[in-house]
Structures are given as structure tokens and as C-alpha cells.
Amino acid sequence: MEILFEDSNIIVCVKPVGIISQSDSGGGESMISLLQAQTGAEIFPLHRLDRETGGIMVYAKTKAAAAKLSRDIAERRFCKEYLAMIHGVPEKTEDTLCDLLFKDSRKNKSYVVSRERKGVKQAKLLYYLKDKKQIDGEWYSLVEIKLFTGRTHQIRVQFSHRKMPLAGDKKYGARDNFSELGLWSYKLEFTHPETHETLRFISPPQNIISQHFFKEL
Numbered sequence: 482m483e484i485l486f487e488d489s490n491i492i493v494c495v496k497p498v499g500i501i502s503q504s505d506s507g508g509g510e511s512m513i514s515l516l517q518a519q520t521g522a523e524i525f526p527l528h529r530l531d532r533e534t535g536g537i538m539v540y541a542k543t544k545a546a547a548a549k550l551s552r553d554i555a556e557r558r559f560c561k562e563y564l565a566m567i568h569g570v571p572e573k574t575e576d577t578l579c580d581l582l583f584k585d586s587r588k589n590k591s592y593v594v595s596r597e598r599k600g601v602k603q604a605k606l607l608y609y610l611k612d613k614k615q616i617d618g619e620w621y622s623l624v625e626i627k628l629f630t631g632r633t634h635q636i637r638v639q640f641s642h643r644k645m646p647l648a649g650d651k652k653y654g655a656r657d658n659f660s661e662l663g664l665w666s667y668k669l670e671f672t673h674p675e676t677h678e679t680l681r682f683i684s685p686p687q688n689i690i691s692q693h694f695f696k697e698l
Contacts, residue, residue: 482519485682490546490675491539492516492524495684498535498661502526516540527551528561528631533649536563536666537684541674549674554631560670563626564611566648566663566690567640568655570622574610579603580642584633590652591634593642604639605629612694619657621648623694636664648689661689 486493496502496512503526504511516524524540525547541547553559580593582604594601605628612623622645626636634653640646641653648663649655665686673680685691 482515483684484519485537485684486680487520490543490673491541491550492520492522493537493539493669493680493682495687496530496535496538496666498688499532501532502528502530502538512538512540528554528559530666531634531637531662531664533662534664534666535688536686537669537682538666539669539671546674550671553671557629558672560668561628561631561666562668563628563636564665564667564686564690565608565624565626565636565640566694567622567624567645568619568648568657569645570613570620571608571610571624571643571645575608577605577607578639578643579605580639582632582635582638589633591632591638593638602632603630604632604635606636606639614693616693621693623690637662659689663689665690 483495501511504513513524522542527539527541527550530538541550581597581601582591583594583601584591607627608624610622611625613620637647637650637653646653646655648657649659649661665688667686668683670681
């Protein structure tokens with residue numbers, strides 16, 4: 482496990498693709514179990530990444546640190562930025578996407594809906610177009626994304642709704658030959674729960690984004 486920062490309060494690491502970010506009922510390998518084995522410390526989860534998504538995550542090592550950082554996340558004082566490889570080219574080089582999302586827990590899938598009702602939550606993100614290129618005759622774009630909300634599959638469903646699914650995202654309509662999801666949690670910025678220092682971390686993609694785009698930036 483790649484560790485970017487560790488002290489007595491927190492641990493910042495790079496989650497590999499294919500590992501779940503929190504323990505589940507199946508009891509299999511997770512970031513929690515891997516970090517506990519590697520550090521010997523108790524690990525408290527703060528946020529999630531999909532199994533198919535890799536990149537930077539932070540975990541707490543004390544209940545006090547977990548409470549402070551969880552509060553910062555809830556109050557949106559926690560900056561998470563992603564890189565995504567999407568089908569097509571957005572009309573705008575920069576835009577804010579706002580939608581109402583409904584999560585179907587039975588299918589583990591989210592949908593954009595037109596009106597508020599029980600179970601519907603607002604989703605908001607800001608994206609910047611970083612690059613575009615043709616791959617096997619089809620246009621793809623690299624976008625940088627700042628999340629304002631943290632809904633299930635939010636990035637995936639918001640871009641898919643606009644006919645620009647993420648590369649490799651068969652769940653949300655991608656029809657390509659990529660075996661990985663074109664999404665990476667590449668930047669994390671937050672305030673240390675004890676020292677109050679601003680911490681900023683960057684992790685270059687280690688998936689299909691790096692193969693097709695990142696080396697050119």
C-alpha cells in the first residue's frame with residue numbers, strides 16, 4: 482500500500498483499483514483490513530471510493546480525528562478532485578453540473594430524476610476540460626472534477642446522463658473495450674484535525690487515464 486502521509490491521527494494513502502474502501506458484510510479484503518495489517522493501528526473510515534476507482538484517500542486513526550474530519554466533510558471543508566476520461570467532448574470547457582439523483586439500493590445504481598421526492602438528493606460538481614484526443618476513431622476527453630457533494634456514483638451518472646459516460650463504465654452506458662474505469666481520485670486537500678495545518682496531496686493516475694492522457698500533460 483502506498484502511504485503518502487501518516488502520523489498518530491491520520492493516514493493518507495493511494496487506494497488500488499479493485500479494493501473496496503470500507504469493510505462490507507462479505508468480510509473480504511478491504512482498505513480497512515489492509516491498513517490495519519500494515520500499520521497495526523485501528524482505522525476509521527471517513528469517505529468512500531468505488532471498488533473500480535483508485536486514488537487518494539484519508540483514514541483516521543483515532544475517534545477524535547474521525548469526528549473532526551467527518552464534520553469537515555459534512556460541512557464541505559474537504560476538497561476532493563478527480564480526473565475522468567469520458568466519451569465525447571463537452572460543449573463547454575468549464576461548467577457546473579447540478580442534478581437530482583436517486584439511488585436504487587437494490588441495483589446499486591443511481592439515476593438522474595426530474596423532481597424531488599423521498600430518497601432524492603442534490604448532486605453538484607464542477608469540471609474543467611483538460612485535453613481531448615481520438616482513440617480508435619472515437620473522441621475522448623480528460624476532465625478535472627471538483628465535487629461539491631458526494632453521492633453514490635455521482636461523477637459516473639452525471640456525465641452518463643449527458644451522453645458522455647466514463648471510459649470503461651459499462652454500468653452507465655459505455656460501449657468500449659476498456660477493462661478499467663476511467664476515473665481517479667488525484668487530489669485531496671483538508672485541514673489536519675489536530676495541528677490545523679492545510680494538507681494537500683496529489684497522486685498521478687495509475688490506470689487507463691495515465692495510458693492515454695496523463696503523460697501528455
